[in-house]
Amino acid sequence: FxxxxxxxxxxxxxxxxxxxxxxxxxxxxxxxxxxxxxxxxxxxxxxxxxxxGNPDHYKSHTYVNFAWRSYVAYHATSKPARNAIQCVSDFDDLLTIRNHNGSFVACSIVDNYRYRPVAYETVTLYEWVQSSDIKARTKGEKADFLSWLETNDALLLEKKGRRRNYRIIRHSFLPEHLAMYKSHSVHCDFRKLGATIPNFLGGALPRSDKGDRDYYCMSM
Missing domain, CATH: 1.10.246 (Serum Albumin; Chain A, Domain 1)
Known part of the structure; x- marks a missing residue:
């Protein structure tokens, strides 16, 4: 100036x-x-x-953050892999605290993939990070979903969903995902796969020629 x-x-x-x-x-x-x-x-x-007022650069790809250690830590604590557990024991997972029916529930980014919708059960973790779009339900959408839970009228829910959005079909997480089952929905846009690159956060990835071989294999 x-x-x-x-x-x-x-x-x-x-x-x-x-x-x-x-x-x-x-x-x-x-x-x-x-x-x-x-x-x-x-x-x-x-x-x-x-x-x-123009941007100072142009890019052909979009980058999304991917905290890979959170997934490795979950796998290590759920499998009998002593060496792997030792490698990730000092890593703290990032948790979000949400209110569920008056109780506080811890929610991890790992849970979003673990309890992903049935429609996306064959989607790999890499593709999930690239394409998933998680959004909170609007007040009307949440009311429709709660009504469907009471009546179990899938056709009614589908018609209301189409009336609200003709282009994008959003899915619910599995009921086990207490923190986001009723409040959020997800849609995977697979058109992003060619132009979206995960940005690996949490340090360098383990190498096959150095360090713990078991930890490398589990991470891969």
Missing amino acids: ASVHDVFKRNEEQLNAGQDGVEISRTLMRQMVNSMSTKLEIGSPMASLYLL
């Missing part, structure tokens, strides 16, 4: 002289770009993008 202010300050006479608006605008823009390029040590194209 200081650079822009200085440019206007230097050209006060031209601005007040009533010169051609297009010409003075071009002059001011050119001076702003040159000033920002010098003071901020950035290229003129970058300064132009900033002044025009």
